[in-house]
Amino acid sequence: MAEPLRVALAGLGTVGAGVIRLVEANADLIARRAGRPIKITVISARDRSKKRPVDLTPYTWEDDMVILGERADVDVVVELVGGADGPALSCARATMEAGKALVTANKAMIAHHGLELAAKAEAAKVALKFEAAVAGGIPVIKGLREGAAANEIERVYGILNGTCNYILSTMEDTGRDFADVLAEAQAKGYAEADPAFDIEGIDAAHKLSILAAISFGSKIDFPGVETTGITRLRAADIAQAHALGYVIRLIGMAETQGDKLFQRVQPHLVPFGHPLAHVDGATNAVVAEGNFSGRLLFQGAGAGDGPTASAVVADLIDIARSTMGGGEIGVPFSVPVAELEAMAPADSGPRLGRAYIRFMVADRPGVLAEITAAMRDAGVSIESLIQKGRAGDAGAVMVAMVTHEGPESAVAEALRLLEGSASLTEPPLVMQLLGE
Amino acid sequence: MAEPLRVALAGLGTVGAGVIRLVEANADLIARRAGRPIKITVISARDRSKKRPVDLTPYTWEDDMVILGERADVDVVVELVGGADGPALSCARATMEAGKALVTANKAMIAHHGLELAAKAEAAKVALKFEAAVAGGIPVIKGLREGAAANEIERVYGILNGTCNYILSTMEDTGRDFADVLAEAQAKGYAEADPAFDIEGIDAAHKLSILAAISFGSKIDFPGVETTGITRLRAADIAQAHALGYVIRLIGMAETQGDKLFQRVQPHLVPFGHPLAHVDGATNAVVAEGNFSGRLLFQGAGAGDGPTASAVVADLIDIARSTMGGGEIGVPFSVPVAELEAMAPADSGPRLGRAYIRFMVADRPGVLAEITAAMRDAGVSIESLIQKGRAGDAGAVMVAMVTHEGPESAVAEALRLLEGSASLTEPPLVMQLLGE
Numbered sequence: 001m002a003e004p005l006r007v008a009l010a011g012l013g014t015v016g017a018g019v020i021r022l023v024e025a026n027a028d029l030i031a032r033r034a035g036r037p038i039k040i041t042v043i044s045a046r047d048r049s050k051k052r053p054v055d056l057t058p059y060t061w062e063d064d065m066v067i068l069g070e071r072a073d074v075d076v077v078v079e080l081v082g083g084a085d086g087p088a089l090s091c092a093r094a095t096m097e098a099g100k101a102l103v104t105a106n107k108a109m110i111a112h113h114g115l116e117l118a119a120k121a122e123a124a125k126v127a128l129k130f131e132a133a134v135a136g137g138i139p140v141i142k143g144l145r146e147g148a149a150a151n152e153i154e155r156v157y158g159i160l161n162g163t164c165n166y167i168l169s170t171m172e173d174t175g176r177d178f179a180d181v182l183a184e185a186q187a188k189g190y191a192e193a194d195p196a197f198d199i200e201g202i203d204a205a206h207k208l209s210i211l212a213a214i215s216f217g218s219k220i221d222f223p224g225v226e227t228t229g230i231t232r233l234r235a236a237d238i239a240q241a242h243a244l245g246y247v248i249r250l251i252g253m254a255e256t257q258g259d260k261l262f263q264r265v266q267p268h269l270v271p272f273g274h275p276l277a278h279v280d281g282a283t284n285a286v287v288a289e290g291n292f293s294g295r296l297l298f299q300g301a302g303a304g305d306g307p308t309a310s311a312v313v314a315d316l317i318d319i320a321r322s323t324m325g326g327g328e329i330g331v332p333f334s335v336p337v338a339e340l341e342a343m344a345p346a347d348s349g350p351r352l353g354r355a356y357i358r359f360m361v362a363d364r365p366g367v368l369a370e371i372t373a374a375m376r377d378a379g380v381s382i383e384s385l386i387q388k389g390r391a392g393d394a395g396a397v398m399v400a401m402v403t404h405e406g407p408e409s410a411v412a413e414a415l416r417l418l419e420g421s422a423s424l425t426e427p428p429l430v431m432q433l434l435g436e
Numbered sequence: 437m438a439e440p441l442r443v444a445l446a447g448l449g450t451v452g453a454g455v456i457r458l459v460e461a462n463a464d465l466i467a468r469r470a471g472r473p474i475k476i477t478v479i480s481a482r483d484r485s486k487k488r489p490v491d492l493t494p495y496t497w498e499d500d501m502v503i504l505g506e507r508a509d510v511d512v513v514v515e516l517v518g519g520a521d522g523p524a525l526s527c528a529r530a531t532m533e534a535g536k537a538l539v540t541a542n543k544a545m546i547a548h549h550g551l552e553l554a555a556k557a558e559a560a561k562v563a564l565k566f567e568a569a570v571a572g573g574i575p576v577i578k579g580l581r582e583g584a585a586a587n588e589i590e591r592v593y594g595i596l597n598g599t600c601n602y603i604l605s606t607m608e609d610t611g612r613d614f615a616d617v618l619a620e621a622q623a624k625g626y627a628e629a630d631p632a633f634d635i636e637g638i639d640a641a642h643k644l645s646i647l648a649a650i651s652f653g654s655k656i657d658f659p660g661v662e663t664t665g666i667t668r669l670r671a672a673d674i675a676q677a678h679a680l681g682y683v684i685r686l687i688g689m690a691e692t693q694g695d696k697l698f699q700r701v702q703p704h705l706v707p708f709g710h711p712l713a714h715v716d717g718a719t720n721a722v723v724a725e726g727n728f729s730g731r732l733l734f735q736g737a738g739a740g741d742g743p744t745a746s747a748v749v750a751d752l753i754d755i756a757r758s759t760m761g762g763g764e765i766g767v768p769f770s771v772p773v774a775e776l777e778a779m780a781p782a783d784s785g786p787r788l789g790r791a792y793i794r795f796m797v798a799d800r801p802g803v804l805a806e807i808t809a810a811m812r813d814a815g816v817s818i819e820s821l822i823q824k825g826r827a828g829d830a831g832a833v834m835v836a837m838v839t840h841e842g843p844e845s846a847v848a849e850a851l852r853l854l855e856g857s858a859s860l861t862e863p864p865l866v867m868q869l870l871g872e
Contacts, residue, residue, distance in 0.1 A: 022728050026588055032653065032771045033585050131583075137729040139583025147567075147575025149469050150749035152462055217468065275735065278714050285733075292458050293573040293746035297721075299711065299733035310729035313586030321766055322758070330757055335468045 002036035005320040006073055010065040010091050011080030012045040015105055015132075017054045018305030019078065019312050030313065034320035038313070041073045046087070069095030069102075076101040076127075076319055078312055084108035096120040096128065101329070103315045105132035105308055111206035111222040114213070115340070118332040127322070128332040129315035134207045135160060135284040137307025138300040139314060144214045144288055145334050151290025153215040157253035157434075160207040160265075162282030162302035163191045163198035164230050164250040168238070168267075169280040172247060177235045190282065200229035201250060201265040208252035208263055215254065215288060216343070217335050218261055224345040225252075225263040232429050233267060237358055240386060240400045241269050246356075247277045251434060260346035269356050269402075269433045275299075276434070349409030354383070354433040357411065359399040360425045367423040371399060378414035380406060396425045402433070438472035441756040442509055446501040446527050447516030448481040451541055451568075453490045454741030455514065455748050466749065470756035474749070477509045482523070505531030505538075512537040512563075512755055514748060520544035532556040532564065537765070539751040541568035541744055547642035547658040550649070551776070554768040563758070564768040565751035570643045571596060571720040573743025574736040575750060580650045580724055581770050587726025589651040593689035593870075596643040596701075598718030598738035599627045599634040600666050600686040604674075604703075605716040608683060613671045626718065636665035637686060637701040644688035644699055651690065651724060652779070653771050654697050660781040661688075661699040668865050669703060673794055676822060676836045677705050682792075683713045687870060696782035705792050705838075705869045711735075712870070785845030790819070790869040793847065795835040795854075796861045803859040807835060814850035816842060832861045838869070 007023075009016055023030065023040055031037040043056060044065040062068055065087060068077045077095040079102060081088040088109050095102045097120065104110065110117070110130050121128035131141045135158070144153070159165050163185065170181045182199065185191035197203045205225040213220045230250050241248050246269035254263045270277045275297050279285045284302025289295050301307035322329050333340060361367045368387060375382055381404040388398045403411065415428055443459075445452055459466065459476055467473040479492060480501040498504055501523060504513045513531040515538060517524040524545050531538045533556065540546065546553070546566050557564035567577045571594070580589070595601050599621065606617045618635065621627035633639045641661040649656045666686050677684050682705035690699045706713045711733050715721045720738025725731050737743035758765050769776060797803045804823060811818055817840040824834045839847065851864055 018728070022586060026586060026727070029588060029653070030586060032775055137726075138732060139579050142583050143575050143579060143734075146754060147578050147750055148746065149753045150458055150462060150466060150746050152465060217465070273714075275711075275714060278709075278711060290573075290746060291462070292454070292742040292749075294737040294740075294743055296574060297733070297735035298579075299735070301730040304730075306728040307730055310584065310586050310726060313728075314583055317585045318582060339468060 004037040004039040005034070005316060006039055006041045006075045007316060008042040008044065008062070008068040008071065008074040008077045009040055009080065010044045010068055010077060011082065012043060012052055013080065014305045015308045015312070016045070016080045017052060018309035019080070020054045022309040022313050030317060034317045036320055038316050038320055042068060042071060044068060065091045066094045069098035069100040074100060076103060076316060078316070079104040079106060082106055082108070084112040089113060092117055093120065096124050096126055099124050099126060101127040101319050103129045103312055103319070105130070105312055107133040107203065107206040107210065111209045111220060114210065114220045115337055118337045121332050122336060125329070127319045127329040129318065130210070131315050132308045132311035134210050135286055135298070136162070136300065136302040136304065137310045138284060138286065138298050138302070139311065140286045140298045141214060143296065143298050144211065148288055148290050148293055148296060149334065151293050153288050153290055155253070155255040155289045156211050156215040156286065157251055158286035159249055159276060159279050159284050160204040160252045160302070161198055161250060162284055163195065164204070165279065166190050166282045167199070168230060168248055168250065171233070171235060171238050172242070175235055175239065178231065178233055199231050201227040204250060204252045204265045208254055208265055211286065212254035212261060212263055213340065214334055216256055216261065217340055218343040219340045221261060221263065221343070221345065224261065225265060226348065228266045230267050236388065236398055237400070237429070241356065244384065244402060245272050246270055246433065247272070248431065249276055249279070256343070257346040259343060261343035262346035262348065262351070264348070267431050269431055271434065271436055273436055274434060349407060349412065351408045352405055353408065354405050355403045355408070355411050356431045356433060357401050357403070358429045360396045361399055361423050362425060363395050363397045368399065370421065370423055371418065374414045374417040377417060379410045380414045440473040440475040441470070441752065442475055442477045442511045443752060444478040444480065444498070444504040444507065444510040444513045445476055445516065446480045446504060446513060447518065448479060448488055449516065450741045451744045451748070452481070452516045453488060454745035455516070456490045458745040458749050466753060470753045472756055474752050474756055478504060478507060480504060501527045502530045505534035505536040510536060512539060512752060514752070515540040515542060518542055518544070520548040525549060528553055529556065532560050532562055535560050535562060537563040537755050539565045539748055539755070541566070541748055543569040543639065543642040543646065547645045547656060550646065550656045551773055554773045557768050558772060561765070563755045563765040565754065566646070567751050568744045568747035570646050571722055571734070572598070572736065572738040572740065573746045574720060574722065574734050574738070575747065576722045576734045577650060579732065579734050580647065584724055584726050584729055584732060585770065587729050589724055589726050591689070591691040591725045592647050592651040592722065593687055594722035595685055595712060595715050595720050596640040596688045596738070597634055597686060598720060599631065600640070601715065602626050602718045603635070604666060604684055604686065607669070607671060608674050608678070611671055611675065614667065614669055635667050637663040640686060640688045640701045644690055644701055647722065648690035648697060648699055649776065650770055652692055652697065653769070653776055654779040655776045657697060657699065657779070657781065660697065661701060662784065664702045666703050672824065672834055673836070673865070677792065680820065680838060681708050682706055682869065683708070684867065685712055685715070692779070693782040695779060697779035698782035698784065698787070700784070703867050705867055707870065707872055709872055710870060785843060785848065787844045788841055789844065790841050791839050791844070791847050792867045792869060793837050793839065794865045796832045797835055797859050798861060799831050799833045804835065806857065806859055807854065810850045810853040813853060815846045816850045
């Protein structure tokens with residue numbers, strides 16, 4: 001059998017331990033499928049003394065993860081440190097500058113520095129792979145970059161954050177409110193102690209910006225993602241959506257509008273008949289619409305040590321296979337970085353769709369007339385409207401409506417007309433309806 | 437830009453026309469993604485004079501598809517003729533003997549001759565790719581062979597035949613009977629004039645045998661697939677299943693049992709909560725359970741010219757990318773043919789599960805006692821049982837039951853005890869329940 005692919009592991013948290021377990025447990029089948037063994041040779045992490053759930057004695061310890069790529073006993077560095085900058089970025093840069101391949105699960109780093117890193121990889125003719133950065137164990141980067149490569153992708157969207165999906169589906173199942181379910185998720189370890197990255201939609205936006213670049217051949221534009229999290233959702237919103245035939249999911253959605261790129265992370269109402277309506281718990285799912293393939297759906301575990309390790313090692317197997325005999329390793333995105341198009345962010349105004357709008361209003365006469373007049377004046381046509389008695393807050397009443405199809409700009413205009421109204425006890429909440 | 441990859445197309449039916457349309461429509465993006473243009477140079481089909489929906493004048497006509505691979509203006513032959521043997525097989529063999537790569541959508545040929553063809557491809561060091569042979573436009577061969585490559589796959593199953601799924605979901609929606617819906621599907625062109633391959637489960641079995649080989653690294657064993665179609669299903673079965681919380685889907689299922697391989701195509705009861713319960717119409721879906729990835733789901737259009745062409749051209753892009761600079765093309769299955777294991781077919785008897793059993797019985801006293809006694813004597817524990825009045829047939833009554841979990845051998849034994857009973861007006865129908 002050919003020479004092993006020698007791997008250095010930077011970062012020994014949950015995922016790092018998962019990669020070690022996987023490479024050990026499945027060593028034989030990996031060697032058969034890759035055509036040669038994959039062997040972890042060197043490991044590195046910030047704190048050597050920390051107790052870890054796997055035996056590290058078989059591996060050489062390296063204090064400085066930045067020089068891993070320079071070592072003669074390393075062909076590929078796997079970066080599992082996390083964080084957009086800092087040691088992860090230094091390690092990634094240095095690895096490729098040393099002419100070694102890089103595999104990473106670091107969505108923040110790719111979202112912020114993916115273009116620079118890809119250019120470095122192309123210059124050094126080494127692989128840069130990041131399957132584990134998007135949607136955990138689901139091979140969706142490969143599915144889009146290679147499996148759907150023959151298609152012009154028109155739209156890519158999905159459920160990209162397992163923590164949010166766990167919270168939303170638990171709220172749905174139990175009727176409990178957001179803060180309550182979040183606290184429980186934190187206690188159970190399903191949500192971070194500082195959950196902002198997840199519940200504010202930032203993690204999903206990182207992943208979406210990567211998916212968009214792969215799908216459309218555009219430059220990664222993380223700042224261009226319009227991002228709304230799930231923190232303002234109430235149990236009553238979920239109940240109301242349910243009564244109308246929808247569940248609520250945090251959807252990351254990217255599509256081209258001519259030469260512009262629309263990217264948004266926002267809770268959406270998803271109709272019961274849509275495959276994403278049945279994605280529960282920490283599961284992730286990505287839908288891509290190709291001009292020949294039609295709608296493709298990829299679904300699986302969006303996080304966790306096993307699934308993430310599965311994606312990391314799939315990248316290593318790809319590298320082991322493709323670099324045998326000096327083969328081409330391919331470019332990190334669908335096309336070389338120099339050919340990725342800089343697409344300006346598209347305005348959401350002209351987008352046609354239906355929206356759910358929820359107001360919390362003072363319980364007094366004339367409020368409904370004020371809201372519906374604003375809708376009329378902005379040209380928003382209301383399909384259904386429900387006013388519910390006290391929603392728990394002192395004196396506040398919930399008014400929820402679903403609009404007929406129309407431009408998003410009309411809804412924005414209606415909300416502008418209502419801005420500053422003393423009738424509203426908090427800013428309105430808008431969610432788009434996902435089409436069938 | 438590098439030299440184009442020159443493609444010969446054998447077979448100009450619906451899919452062939454779709455490939456031509458795709459390669460023309462998406463030529464620019466394909467060239468960017470593949471690193472070089474993909475150019476159809478030569479075409480061939482059985483009947484040159486037949487009218488076809490695409491303009492063929494830009495392409496050189498070759499009468500004899502067997503010599504396509506020998507032509508100097510051809511790098512890859514795409515075989516879209518169909519049929520396990522005959523011209524398709526001759527063309528495939530000759531192509532690789534001539535040292536050229538082969539892409540095919542021909543599930544029957546791969547199911548029957550895939551090992552021989554893969555050995556030829558390996559000997560000639562050329563690519564043999566067949567993404568389009570399984571589940572149309574869904575990149576599931578790539579997803580399993582590469583995306584899930586780090587995993588020991590424990591089970592792979594799914595909805596592999598769009599015609600059957602269309603018939604079953606239409607029966608479900610309309611309450612109509614099988615023969616009626618089949619006739620309509622034939623009139624609409626959703627089912628072949630001779631639908632046996634589809635409705636008897638043979639097409640699904642072809643695809644399952646290929647998925648199993650990729651998933652388990654086993655030799656393709658099409659004769660080892662235990663195959664039951666959907667022809668005996670009644671509207672009443674679907675209604676009964678629905679009342680119990682299930683839909684009926686034709687499921688292809690493969691799993692390892694120690695060093696043996698279990699492969700079955702059979703209608704199953706799928707619980708509402710399972711993702712496959714929401715796969716309607718001609719859609720296909722494949723679930724793979726890996727020991728680290730957990731459950732992965734791939735879903736999309738299982739047939740049609742666009743989706744199938746998308747899969748064919750994805751294979752061509754892979755070849756265009758990997759053969760540039762003389763890179764490795766990889767082996768057709770997950771491991772070299774010589775390393776594929778010959779796994780003996782596993783006996784279904786010890787498999788634990790729950791089953792739906794439906795009897796059509798004479799409407800007279802004592803029949804229910806006879807059936808339940810047989811169940812008792814065979815050790816089958818009944819969870820629920822429904823006897824329904826006349827089901828339309830002269831004098832026959834339907835008795836449907838769902839068993840508690842137990843070995844399949846017990847159900848088989850019960851049915852053996854009832855064999856030849858004058859009370860049964862037709863053989864019992866057994867369907868397994870798919871677990872959550």
